Amino acid sequence: MTARGLATAGLAALGLLGGCAPRRTPAAAPLSPPALKDAFRNTFLVGAALNSRVFSGADTADARLVEQQFNSISPENVLKWESVHPRPGAYDFGPADRYVAFGEQHGMFVIGHTLVWHNQTPRWVFEDADGKPVSRDTLIARMRDHILTVVGRYRGRVRGWDVVNEALNDDGSMRRTPWDTIVGDDYVALAFRFAHEADPGAELYYNDYSVENAAKRQGVVALIRRLQAEGVPVTGVGIQGHYRLDWPSPEQLDTTIAAFAALGVKVMITELDVDVLPSAFRQTGADVALHAAARPELNPWPAALPDSMQQALARRYATLFGVFVEHAGEISRVTFWGVTDAGSWKNNWPVPGRTNYPLLFDRQGRPKPAFDAVLRVAPQRGGSSRRQGSHG
């Protein structure tokens, strides 16, 4: 066969000659990665905190990732006092309504965060017209009005509320916030009672960070016991989970989950992320009032995380989820504080303008090695619990 004949045959064989070209099979939709929510379906809910871009339609890529991966959502900022109740008697529910609707549209367990906190609460709440601290009764009335209005609006739709957030110091004592100094320690019990009055069907949580440290853990245990002794309807304790590669130890985490579960309440990991950058402070935690100046050595990987650190993060997340799976009967939910590394608050805290990598999805929304490591621990993917030495 002539060279030209050969060429033609070849092309034909490849079916590239006009008219007889074989039908091109439509490019298979890129395989979506397995979903965290399915891998842990019979273990615990898996959630993510959403910023307003995700549920307002401004960030459809993250919205798709959330629909695909998670079965619970938390509001990063839109249900905080300054957002929904910026001025006396003036409520702005637009963003919060969109947040709740997004969750319902996708059959998610919708969380409310947070009703009573010392941050992101406008000064007017604690002051009279002359800027002086209001009376105990006035502040209690303002708290009650806020909780009945906000919880009442989403009755039966928001399934669980972080009623009080970060009321304790790191030594376990009551934090001297305006709530505590004006009302007194019983502001916590009052907040839970008002939330229960507004929605008797909602789960009600106390939420805090650094509770893996013994003194603060014991402070939480004492607080919950006090509330239970007073018949206050507290459903669960939220362990925020703003972790580092080296803190907390698996033993600290195990002890903390067991201590809270022993109180007969639900335990949740509510704001999980793992900071991989050099620490600007010695202490751990998430006190947003703390800040540190930017220094080049505190932002070592502005372009990309080295593979050795990707692997370290993967091992870290496998260890953490190993402990969570071990406590499957006690932990009802694990929520990440954000969706992808791009939107994480850890890019700006405690040092502004850093490039951090604390979550399971990178800045393009692609699963990281840590994502695969977490899936390998999942019971529904043949993961095993610690008893068989799966972690650490």
Ligand code: G3I
């Ligand atoms: O809304 C304003 C916007 O109008 C303004 O242009 C912009 C520029 O400064 O600031 C915007 O407010 C920011 C707000 O997030 C909404 O994006 C605040 O500056 C910023 O401080 C605030 O940060 C939030 C932080 O809580 C504040 O306390 C973070 O996004 C949020 O992730 C973080 O979440 C807390 C939990 O609620 C409780 N546990 C710790 C956790 C991390 O700090």
